[in-house]
Amino acid sequence: MRANIIRSYKYFIGKILFKLDLESYANKVDPYLKAERIVQFFYYYLAFESVASLKSLDVGFSGSQNFSPVWLISWISPTNLDAATNFIKFGFLISALVAAFYYKKRLARILVFLAVFHLHALFSSFLRFDHHWYLWLYLTFILIFLPDSSDKNPSTQIKKRFLLVLLSAQSVLMLIYTMAGLEKINGAFQQWLAGDVHAFASEAFSLQIANWLSSNNTNSLLGAFMIDNRWLGWPLFVSSIYLQLFAFFIVFRPSLQRFWALGLILLHVGTYLTMNILYISSSLFLMLFFFDSPFIKEQDRSFRSMLKDLPVFGTVLKLIMTPK
Amino acid sequence: MVFSRVPAIVQSDYTLRIISINEQKLTPPILLRDAYGKYLSSSTAMSHYNYAIRGLASSIQSQKLGEARRFRSILETSFLNNSAVYELVGIEYNTIDYWRSGQILTINVIKEFKLGQEL
Numbered sequence: 001m002r003a004n005i006i007r008s009y010k011y012f013i014g015k016i017l018f019k020l021d022l023e024s025y026a027n028k029v030d031p032y033l034k035a036e037r038i039v040q041f042f043y044y045y046l047a048f049e050s051v052a053s054l055k056s057l058d059v060g061f062s063g064s065q066n067f068s069p070v071w072l073i074s075w076i077s078p079t080n081l082d083a084a085t086n087f088i089k090f091g092f093l094i095s096a097l098v099a100a101f102y103y104k105k106r107l108a109r110i111l112v113f114l115a116v117f118h119l120h121a122l123f124s125s126f127l128r129f130d131h132h133w134y135l136w137l138y139l140t141f142i143l144i145f146l147p148d149s150s151d152k153n154p155s156t157q158i159k160k161r162f163l164l165v166l167l168s169a170q171s172v173l174m175l176i177y178t179m180a181g182l183e184k185i186n187g188a189f190q191q192w193l194a195g196d197v198h199a200f201a202s203e204a205f206s207l208q209i210a211n212w213l214s215s216n217n218t219n220s221l222l223g224a225f226m227i228d229n230r231w232l233g234w235p236l237f238v239s240s241i242y243l244q245l246f247a248f249f250i251v252f253r254p255s256l257q258r259f260w261a262l263g264l265i266l267l268h269v270g271t272y273l274t275m276n277i278l279y280i281s282s283s284l285f286l287m288l289f290f291f292d293s294p295f296i297k298e299q300d301r302s303f304r305s306m307l308k309d310l311p312v313f314g315t316v317l318k319l320i321m322t323p324k
Numbered sequence: 325m326v327f328s329r330v331p332a333i334v335q336s337d338y339t340l341r342i343i344s345i346n347e348q349k350l351t352p353p354i355l356l357r358d359a360y361g362k363y364l365s366s367s368t369a370m371s372h373y374n375y376a377i378r379g380l381a382s383s384i385q386s387q388k389l390g391e392a393r394r395f396r397s398i399l400e401t402s403f404l405n406n407s408a409v410y411e412l413v414g415i416e417y418n419t420i421d422y423w424r425s426g427q428i429l430t431i432n433v434i435k436e437f438k439l440g441q442e443l
Binding site: 066128180183184186187188190191196197198199201203204206207208209210211213214215216217218227 | 327328329330331332333335337357360361369370371372374375397398401419420422423424426
């Protein structure tokens with residue numbers, strides 16, 4: 001019984017999820033160089049973000065009376081809030097600049113993770129949890145585990161570990177979308193059972209847009225058009241659920257990585273055009289980690305292999321095309 | 325913000341209705357969405373106001389006065405003027421019509437507040 005469970009688990013991981021053979025990637029130079037470049041640009045962008053957001057990092061919202069510190073920064077009180085904010089803000093700036101130069105050193109990566117952790121905690125201590133720094137937090141944490149090597153010709157073992165950490169970062173990035181997709185499916189199922197309007201109903205997108213725009217007192221370029229033409233929004237909304245739901249699986253389907261990342265970036269653009277919500281960092285991470293992913297091989301670039309790897313539709317296609 | 329549930333066609337929520345500002349009565353009184361950026365600071369995101377208003381409503385209904393005071397202070401520190409009378413109201417509306425014209429189906433006053441005055 002136990003052996004059967006383990007065998008089934010190995011089959012699932014090996015055949016369904018894990019199509020990637022890290023050993024074969026680590027034996028080549030190109031995937032490792034690409035992975036290293038991604039990490040390098042990640043830390044450059046973090047340093048840029050630390051400078052670009054200097055002004056917006058002022059904790060001006062409603063003053064210190066709304067400050068209720070989360071556990072990590074319980075040492076901060078409303079009386080020392082200004083001083084502590086400056087300490088965290090400049091700690092972030094300095095550690096991000098150091099990490100941009102010394103991203104190959106684990107100590108630099110640990111320091112910048114701690115700075116992001118404190119920044120996220122600070123912004124989550126005013127009424128509601130902050131969303132902007134979540135992804136930065138997860139990614140800076142995972143990248144701590146990169147092998148600490150500045151060797152110009154690293155061993156296969158080091159390259160394999162480097163690629164594994166990068167794959168983990170890609171997985172976390174896509175897992176967040178999959179969880180959002182699962183939440184939508186769960187919500188749709190419960191609303192359908194209750195006889196309410198659900199995510200697959202034709203008016204779902206119109207209602208989401210109208211509710212968001214009015215409760216946030218904002219406007220968008222295409223919001224009114226989409227509300228008035230709900231049949232146009234319906235396929236877009238359903239496609240967006242499909243894109244989000246299967247995002248995690250795409251990490252293990254290199255042929256689809258670029259296509260999926262582009263789809264998710266377009267989803268962010270669409271959310272901006274209809275609801276005036278823009279996640280700039282998420283789009284940049286998708287480009288950075290997937291557009292020139294080290295796991296994409298030459299044979300993965302064909303349209304045919306992309307179609308065959310598509311979740312659900314690919315399986316159906318294979319069944320149709322397999323000769324009896 | 326995963327939009328896991330689709331808003332109902334007709335839904336109910338809480339909001340604020342401003343009755344007077346600086347001793348001047350507003351006729352007709354205006355709802356938060358119209359007061360935003362005019363009598364309420366727009367440097368505070370609407371989502372924060374909504375969060376505080378829902379918190380205020382639920383703490384008043386469950387008679388948790390301490391919590392209600394906290395939510396009130398969050399809202400009142402954002403008022404631009406230091407003299408205001410406002411109401412916490414429950415509203416029912418058609419989601420699309422409310423977005424289009426601000427039309428409300430029903431409105432119920434839950435409690436009236438004078439800025440700075442004890443509960």
